Amino acid sequence: MTHLALLRGINVSGHNMIKMDVLKELLEKAGFTNVKTYIQSGNVFVDTDEEHGPSVGFKIKQEIFKELGFDVPVIVIGKKDLEACLQNNPYLKEKEADTKKLYFTFVSKELNSNSIHELKMSQVKPDEAIIDSNRIYIKYAVGAGKTRFDQKYIEKKLNVTATIRNWNTVVKLLEMYDE
Template sequence: MKTHLALLRGINVSGHNMIKMDALKATLENIGFKNVQTYIQSGNVFVTSEEESPAAVGFKIRQEIYRAFGCEVPVVVIGKEDLEACFRNNPFLQEKDADIKKLYVTFVSKELSVNAIHDLKMSQVKPDEAAIDATRIYIKYAVGAGKTRFDQKYIEKKLNVTATMRNWNTVTKLLEMYEES
């Protein structure tokens, strides 16, 4: 049995794709996932499954959400190792006086090339900054996530991936929850 973290994109935002977490939990348990645990309303769901493949788990969750709730919800599934790598590899944490409130991680659906940072055309979103590490994009916003065009839609368009973004406090809490399970 393996524990996976499913990061759902775009649920319970501005009245769209409204899914109650207790209903989501029951739905996922009904299709065989074990130890289903959600964190906040924005779509962070831990599931345990005999399925090893994150892609297969994500596909199954996405299909069931559509069947049960009628919502097309992109899902990126990651493991504990991926969250641990966030803490090891986030270059913005190394900066003196790093403002945690301006740090985000975008998880993407496929491994990015070394040249992907050029594809993001960061000069168009300055003074925001980014660094790429495999299937993660570390972001440091100059002002904040609500005042930039460098969002997940921008990333998806430039890199042709499915992306979902979490702030650093959420990433920290999700790793704590992984370690507790």
């Protein structure tokens, strides 16, 4: 079974630097097969007999800590999660939707309908967000680099592990799922 592991907080501002070839080799030694990475921000496809995504994520997290000493949060998602991002994105229905401002946050647990209130969106306006299960659709007013509504904010408000990917990355990851 193929899983997509999203590693949070690697190769950002000189912290938790992990070369993708090193990560690939480390995961292959741990028993994963058909390991593929995409860009330096921690998108890794692995094949394994394990069907339970969180178990795969835990094993990847353990291996990175054991071999490299980094405590890296890992969220594992499936192809259906990526498809839902592109098919169900409510911001695409808007006239003149700008995909450069659309992002997706993947979180470590299912969120309920009240979770949107916990985000206190009035504190981060004019950015917008809509929650759908284990992902949050985001539309940034200006851009991801100029907002308070980032992964740390989301993690603190919802008490989850979160990682954010932009529109183009999600499109590419979905393409790679079938390669």
